[in-house]
Structures are given as C-alpha cells and as structure tokens.
Amino acid sequence: MLDPHLPLPFQATVHPEARAARRLTWDSREASPDVAFVALPGERMHGNAFVEQALAAGAPFVLTDLDVPRAVRVPEAQAALFAWARAERAYAPLVVGVTGSAGKTTAKSYVAAALDALFMPVFNTMPAIACFLIEFGRSGRPLVVEMGIDRVGEMAELVDLVRPDVGVVTTIGPAHLEQLGSIEGIAREKGVILMDGPGQAVRGLVGEQASAYYPGVDSYGFGTVTHAGQNLTVSPQGASFTFEGVPVVLPLAARVQAEAAVLALTLARDAQLDLSEAAGRLAAVSVPGGRYRVHPGRFTVIDDAYNASPVAVRAALDALHGWGQPGGQGRRISVLGRMLELGPTERALHAEVGAYARERADLTFGVGAFAAELGERAVATVPELLSALLAEVRDGDVVLVKASRGISWTPERRAQEGVGLDVVVQALLERAGSLDDRPGT
Template sequence: MSLLDPHALPFQADVHPDARPALRLTWDSREAGPDTAFVALPGEAMHGNRFVQAALDAGAPFVLTDLDVPRAVRVPDARDALFAWARTERAKNALVIGITGSVGKTTAKNYAAAALQAAYMPVFNTLPAIACFLIEYGAQAAPLVVEMGIDRVGEMAQLVDLVSPDVGIVTSIGAAHLEALGTVENVAREKGLILNASRALVGTQASSYYPGVPSYGFEHNDFAGEHLQLDADGARFVYQGVQVTLPRAARVQAEAALLGLVLAQTAGTELQGAAQRMANVEVPGGRYRVLPGAFTIIDDTYNASPLSMFAALNALATHTPAAGGRRISVLGRMLELGAAEQSLHADVGEYAGECADLSYGVGQFAAQLGERAYATVPELLDALLSEVQAGDVVLVKASRGISWTPEKRAAEGVGLDTVVTALLERRKQL
C-alpha cells in the first residue's frame, strides 16, 4: 500500500499547501487520524462536511471536501472525485475479483483471498468503502478480492461500474432484501450483472439461475471437488489431486475453499500452497464459528436469510453430540423479507424441527421458528440457560437489526450475539 498524495491526484482539485500524504482514506470522521484522510460525503441524514473540523482536529493529513478549510482538497463533488480516483487506481491492477451472492459472499471472499494471497475488502461493502479500498490497494501487484453486496435495484450496476471486475462470481441466490428487491428473480437479475465480467463463475446453488455460466461446487459442476466429507471436525475434499482439510468448517466453507482453488488454478498459483493457506482462514465473528467446549456453540449470528438458515441447520445436522447431548437450534427473525416473511419463517422453523432435537424461536416469529417460543431475548435466555447441558451442540442464528435500539433488538429476537455471550458464560460453570 503506497502513500496517497493529495498533490498528485488524477482529477482537478484546489489543494491546500499544508495537505499531506495519507496511508488510508475514510468516510467516517471517527476513524480519521494522522495517517487517515477524511472524505466528506453526503449522507442520508447529514453531510460529511459537518465532521470536517473533527477530522482536522484528529490530525487527518487532508480532507476531500468542497469547503475552504486547512488541508483541504477542494472539489465540487467529493463523491464524484472519490469514485474517479478509485477507477484510476483500480485500472492499475491486473486481477480484480468481484464476489456477490445471497449467502456466503464474505466467506468466499476470505477463502479466495487466502488462496490467491490477495488484498481483500474488510467487512464493509458499501460503494464508498469499496472506493477507498480500490484507492488504497489498486496499484499493488497482488490481486484484489472485492465483496459486492446489494439491497436495492440499480446498486449492482453502480458497483460493477466502479469495480470493473475481471472475474465476476455469484455464490448463491435466495430470498434476501426482498422489501426493496421484490422477488428472488429480481435478486438473480440484479446480482447477475456481475457476470458481465470477462470471466464468470457461479456456485452450485446459483447455477440454475444462470444457465451456460461455468459453475463450481461438488458433484456435477464444471469445476468439481470430489470426496466431500462433513462432520463435527470440519470439511475435507479433493480438487485436482490436492487434499483440502478445513477445521470446524461446514459446506459453505468447503464451497468457498473450492472456489479459491479454482481461482488459484486459473491464476497460475500453486494449489497445494493455496490449500494450506485456506486451512488457516479465520472467518469474522458471527459467521459460522464453531466454539467447542463442554457444549459446542455455533455462532452464526452475523445475519440471516432463509437460504443461510437452511445452510446453518444442515451444518448443525452434521454434528454428532457427545453422549447425552442434543442438537439445539436458537433462531430469531430474518429481516427484509417483504410480504412472504411469515411463510418463509414457517419454512425455516419446519426444517429446524427436522435438524434439531430442540428448537427455540424468539421475537416476532418465534412460534414459526421453534417449538419453544419466547417473545424476548431475556425470556429466551432464562429458559435456554437452564436447559443447555454438557454434550449439547447449540446453533444460534438471526438477522442483526444493527441499527435498532437494544430494546427493539431484544424484543424482535434479532442480534443474538448476546445469546452467544451468555452461553459462553454458562459453559464456564459446567
């Protein structure tokens, strides 16, 4: 990552003489500092210009804004300037991989980056976040892996225009963000715009939506892994004669690792080394993290959709509890499902009954999600913590409701990371 010099920009700007090079860019003034410049973007509630002085006080080397302030890089429109800069830096990289999907895109991103020894996007995948990433890393020799998530019509077109991926990948298609996208068919159409890249790949589950596009996965695919084995210890499979072992992983991780090997193969990267790097991948918190102990906790609380719920329940079913233990599902509300939300929750709850020995539901659709239903998280915890015992395997999963108040999160049964924390404390007592 090279210095970002405000005096050598690819666009016209009025640069204050005291503006200094930076290592990073941010659109969040709270992250501004001596090495991190601030971009003042328009927001839904307020303009970033309101925070320019706070960024300067924090020592930001420069601020991209239309204001006349110290260390300013003055432009008519900071957003347009940011995106123009991002496109210039992206053009300097020989291999940019874009990944989208209703389920598994973050996991796929992490495994692909490990296989290719690439730079990759952090958790945020908004347009401004991706633009900052491209500016910071575009000129380096290593490939880039960019997660491209959408929740509205037209957003993928904007992302493709910005990222211009050389390889476009769709991991899966399912019911997600339907309040804005409307139907699963719309989800497929919008996400499918990424496949206009010069090379395209789709996961097994998504392949029926994109006939003719090369697919990866197990069994019958254009790029197929062999001898997949899934159990409580993790996942194992073979690709092109290379044995892959992924500790405490499920099928979603195995498919992501297979994608990593396919990308490595076509990029000329040695497969054995790629497999070894992927064996050490740590997924971010809340994304199918198996936490072994007196009883096993599966923390999959980062987010949820029907497709990811089914995948998590399938993974729970692969676990064989210790003597006397049970498989337990703890499920909360899935957000942004539109008019079909009740029936979709009921479908998940019915499947939970097949995969788990005990199923708990919490929040608005608690009765649909579990045989033991609770209105709020505190009520759920009172029952769950007295029930769980040594040898159990407990899956915890729901949407985040990240912008909600703690009280609303608890009432709606979203943001079940607090349940994981409570289970970890309970486990210490056994």
C-alpha cells in the same frame, strides 16, 4: 502513500499544507495524522459538518468542497472519491467481486487466502469499497471485494466502480425482497456481476445452488458442476476433500465452507499458483465473528448470528445436523430469530425455515416475531430466551445461533425489531467455558 499533490483523476484545488496519507476514511472519528477524511453526504448530516473535527485530529488532508486548511477541494467529494477509486483499481492485477444471498463473506475470505490477496474485512458499502481500492489498487496483489446489494440498480453501480475481472454469485434465495421484489428479481440484479463491464470481459462463476438461475455460466462446488471438488467428507472435526488430486482439510468447517474452498482453489489454479500451498492457506482461514464460527467447550457453540436469510439458515441447519456426539451423547439445538426484509411472504418463509429446523435439530428455540414458526420453544424477547436456553443446555450439546441483526435499519428500528443474538452467543460462551476462539470458517 496517497499524495494529493500528485496528478489526480479529477479536478481539485489542493491546499499547500495538504500532506500525503496512508489511507482514507469517511468516519471523522478515524481521522488521524495518517488517515485523511472524505466529507460525504449522509442520511442525516453531511460530512462537511465534521471537517473541523478531522482537521483537529491531524488529518493530512480532507476531500471536501469547503475552503479550509489542508483541503483537497472538489465540487463534489463523493464523485471525486469514486473517480479516484476507478483510477487506482486499474493498477490491480486481478479483482474478484463476490455477491450472493448468503455466503459472501465466507467465499471472500477463502478466495483471498488461496490467492494471497487483499480483501475488505467487513464493510461493503460503495464508499468503503472506494477507499479500499484507492488504498490497495497499486499494491501489486489481487483484490477481493464483497458486493452486497439491497435495491434495484445497486449492482450496476458497484460493477461500474469495482470492474471485477471475475464475478462470483454464491447463492440465490429470498433476501431483501422488500426492495428486490422476487427471487427472479434477486437473480437478475445479482447476475449483473457476471456481465461484461466497460472494456473488459468478466469471467463468471456461480455456486452449485445458484447455477439453475444462470444456465451456461461456469459453476463450482461438488457433484455436477464445472469445477468440482471430490470425495467430500463433513464431520464435527471439519470438512475434507480433494481438488485435482490435492488434499484439502478445513478444521471445524461444513459444506458451505468447503464449496467456498473449491471456488478459491479454482481461481488459484487459473492464476497458476501452487495448489498445495493454496490449500494450506485455506486451512487457516479466519472470518469475522457471527459467520459460522465454531467454539468448542463443555458444549459447542456455533456463532452464525451476524445475519440470516432462508437459504443461509437452511445451510446452517444442515451443518448443525452433521454434528453428532460419540455414543449418542448431546443434542443439536437451533436458536433462530427473525429474518428481515422478506416482504409480504415473510410469515410463510419463517414457517418453512422453522419446519426445516425441526427436521434437522433435536430441539428448536424461536425468539421475537415469528418465534412460534421458528421453534417449538417460542419466546418473545432475548432475556426470556437467555433464561430458557441457559436452563436447558447441557454438556455435550451443540447450539446453533442464527438471526438477522438488523444492520440495515436505524438503531431505533433495530431495537423495535428485537433482533441481534450476539448477546446470546456471548452468554453461551461464558457458560460453556469456551476459551477456544478458533474460527471454523
């Protein structure tokens, strides 16, 4: 319980009617008798505009600079929230921070499973991370935090908040180039997670693909890396390998997920956990929809439509290429949409990805801007794509759907860009009769 009447790591005036809460939210719609509200500055409106709504919903207290009932009154709510988070984080026995141009959510999910840790489900903004640290810092369990960035200096701010004991970089590739400028800029900014923080020595780990950017930092994966899995086999049924003699089987997974599992087992070994038990937990890992989620049916749908960057699309295409049907039945079909925030080289990057798709898939579709670069069958809109794709797909095919959803844009800009292929995934699942919702990774 979060009791505002106990000593706080910031100066505050606590209203006598303020009560303890189970968790915090910065979204007033989530406020309830168990959930307190933090009034943060927003892009369009300040959270103070919703304090009365949160109080009406029964919020035990509100963190604000307003003089209202049940207020924990502070000069600046965001600064207070972050100070509170840093104080609570200090109680956690182990904090793992994960960043990278692709594969962050997958790595986070596998690490959490192996360590039997708590982790944030989706959001990775600083307010969300702060609320997570406050809620679970004293849980006694390890914490795993996804730390995504899209501007210079943001990783330093995140590291100051999270202060990870272990910093992980999964991959480095072109993403958020409009703000970060270059691949070298991306590597430099993400590499801040590997540096020693205030009063602590951070252990750094980097994926095999990212290791070239961080010489001397321990790496994980397969092949010539510091911490390696052995005897990797990838098939339509999943991935299998061994780690220090322990067999690992990951249903409906590909190489990217296997690499995340090696990272997870490396940390489990270092924490002196039973590796066989950790491997068993990895077999049941579930990630949110849109992140290489495999749906078997009359034809197989690979839902990887949450987000996209060139390195992530290439990895997904490699996974697609690994699918084959007995007796040569069925085709591998890629459905690709625009990758956002790639800067002035975006057309060339889309063309490179499209050329790779033609090598790895039997049939390629492109939609929206750069559709012709992405696929041999190019359409302008999602409705056109749906019509063409549903007329084409047949039993035994394997269909990969991947694009940027534009979640960093305003709704107006997202609509203008025309990205977001989750509706395509849903239509395919309905046509395939895919009732099996097992997460591949």
